Amino acid sequence: MxxxxxxxxxxxxxxxxxxxxxxxxxxxxxxxxxxxxxxxxxxxxxxxxxxxxxxxxxxxxxxxxxxxxxxxxxxxxxxxxxxxxxxxxxxxxxxxxxxxxxxxxxxxxxxxxxxxxxxxxxxxxxxAGELIGCFALTEPTAGSDPSSMASFARRDGTGDDAGWVLSGSKRWIGMASIADVMVVWANTDDGIRGFLVPAGTPGVAVTPIDAKLSMRASIQCDVVFDAVRLGPEALLPGAMGLRGPFSCLNEARYGIAWGAMGAARDSYEAALEYAGSRMQFGRPLAGYQLTQEKLVNMVLEIQKGTLLALHLGRLKDAGKLHPEQISAGKLNNVREAIKIAREARTILGGNGITLDYPPMRHANNLESVRTYEGTDEVHTLILGQHITGVPAFR
Missing domain, CATH: 1.10.540.10 (Acyl-CoA dehydrogenase/oxidase, N-terminal domain)
Structure with missing residues (x-):
């Protein structure tokens, strides 16, 4: 660059x-x-x-x-x-x-x-990237509400040698078809627990979701567990309840606050470069007031979003970052990144709908980013509960 x-x-x-x-x-x-x-x-x-x-x-x-x-x-x-x-x-x-x-x-x-x-x-x-993992939390009927997950693991035997029998289904599980190990979350008689399920375990069926308009250079899958027998060593001993998966989700949500600004910046830079060289009515697009306004609005939101992400990072490194602050970063930065990618596409005109330019690809991908790791609605409710003291999830 x-x-x-x-x-x-x-x-x-x-x-x-x-x-x-x-x-x-x-x-x-x-x-x-x-x-x-x-x-x-x-x-x-x-x-x-x-x-x-x-x-x-x-x-x-x-x-x-x-x-x-x-x-x-x-x-x-x-x-x-x-x-x-x-x-x-x-x-x-x-x-x-x-x-x-x-x-x-x-x-x-x-x-x-x-x-x-x-x-x-x-x-x-x-x-080292030699082994691949995945994280099986979301279910066909339990996305934003993981406490309603239907997957269940029951004890198989008694004593310290007792294993588990896992049954249920998961959806939108990234990398599941190429994973060497699955981190699977399921209800038990003692609440939600985590399990490690190695690839090739009998009773596990993985089907990639192919008909996607977004995240096409990534892998998401349906996974079915049909009375899968696991040994006692499969249990993640430290994870009890939703605190286990949520602690991981917060790590991912934090990274998204930064990542979305990368997609936005790349869209803006593509539009800026195009506007400087594309001639219309005898002058470059960049010479028109309407185009400049678009570019200025883009760069302002990218700078504000990047500053927000950096502030969250400094808080995290200081051990002072709270979940509602992560929600603010994820909600704002993904929402603004989608707007920027779409606006950048308009500067590219018809050429912008091709894969020769990145904004529309970024916009499509960001539709997935906007939904996963908590929808706009979920993060709005997290922030709403924080500022009012009243939970409004149900």
């Missing part, structure tokens, strides 16, 4: 708020995006392909479970994770989604709630 482009994307000089290590990491991930994602993403999106060689490359880049300590994990800060998520989503939301599912969801669940044996078995190879 040229110096002038960087300046036109950072009117408020927000880069001055980042330290040298944060900037160095960002450039490293940006280079990866420019070399590996940008030249290929239109084809991956058109063909609905998630490239299987990418996990190992992302592991080598150091972005898988990057905010986790030990067990071969990178141990980077929340802000460093954020700037990496922003650059990856500037490439494509589907690629950032893989990093989020792998690190913020599956690896975080094992790291936070798993036994020492589970951590040693899975985390080092997941951090």
């Amino acid at each position: 040229s110096h002038s482009t960087t300046n036109t994307s950072d009117v408020l000089a927000l880069d001055s708020l980042l330290g040298s290590e944060e900037l160095e990491l960002r450039e490293k991930v940006r280079d990866f995006k420019d070399q590996r994602i940008r030249p290929n993403i239109a084809r991956w999106y058109e063909d609905a392909v998630f490239p299987r060689e990418l996990p190992a490359e992302l592991g080598e880049l150091g972005v898988l479970g990057m905010q986790l300590e030990g067990y071969g994990c990178p141990g980077r800060t929340a802000v460093e994770y954020g700037v990496a998520a922003m650059e990856l989503e500037a490439g494509d939301s589907g690629i950032r989604t893989f990093v989020s599912v792998q690190g913020s969801l599956a690896m975080t669940a094992i790291h936070k709630w798993g036994s020492e044996e589970q951590k040693e078995r899975w985390l080092p190879r997941m951090a």
Whole structure:
């Protein structure tokens, strides 16, 4: 990216708020995006392909479970994770989604709630991208309300050697068809618990959801568990109740606040470049007041959203970040990113509906980002309860 482009994307000089290590990491991930994602993403999106060689490359880049300590994990800060998520989503939301599912969801669940044996078995190879994880929480009839999940695991036997029998179904499970291990959440007689289900376990059926208009360079699946027998070692011992999955969701939601601004920035930069070279009525589009207003509104919201994400990151690194603050970041930044991607498409005219340009692809992807990890409505209600003291979920 040229110096002038960087300046036109950072009117408020927000880069001055980042330290040298944060900037160095960002450039490293940006280079990866420019070399590996940008030249290929239109084809991956058109063909609905998630490239299987990418996990190992992302592991080598150091972005898988990057905010986790030990067990071969990178141990980077929340802000460093954020700037990496922003650059990856500037490439494509589907690629950032893989990093989020792998690190913020599956690896975080094992790291936070798993036994020492589970951590040693899975985390080092997941951090390297050698093994892939998924996070099975959402169900066909329980999306925004995970407390209503119908999947159930009953005790199989008595004593310390007692295993489990898991039955139920899940939907929209990212990476499930290529996962080496599933983190599965299910009701039990003792409340909601988490289980590790390795690939190839009898009774597990995984079906990719193919007919998608969004996240086409990513994988989402239906999963059915038909009386799946699990040993006692499958249980995540530390996770009890919804606190287990919610702690992982908050990690993912935090990353989205950064990532969405990456998609927005990439859309804006594509529109800005096009407006400077596309001639209409004898002058470039960028020379018209209406076009300039669009570009100004875009860059203002990107700068505000990036500043919000950075503030959340500093709070997180200080151990002071609260769930309602994460909701504010996720709700605002995804909502604004969709508006920016759509507005950028209008500057591109008819050319904007092709995969030669990224805004419409970003807009389509962001429809998924807007829905997963909590819809606008859910985050509005979280914030509403915080500011009024009255829960309005039911």
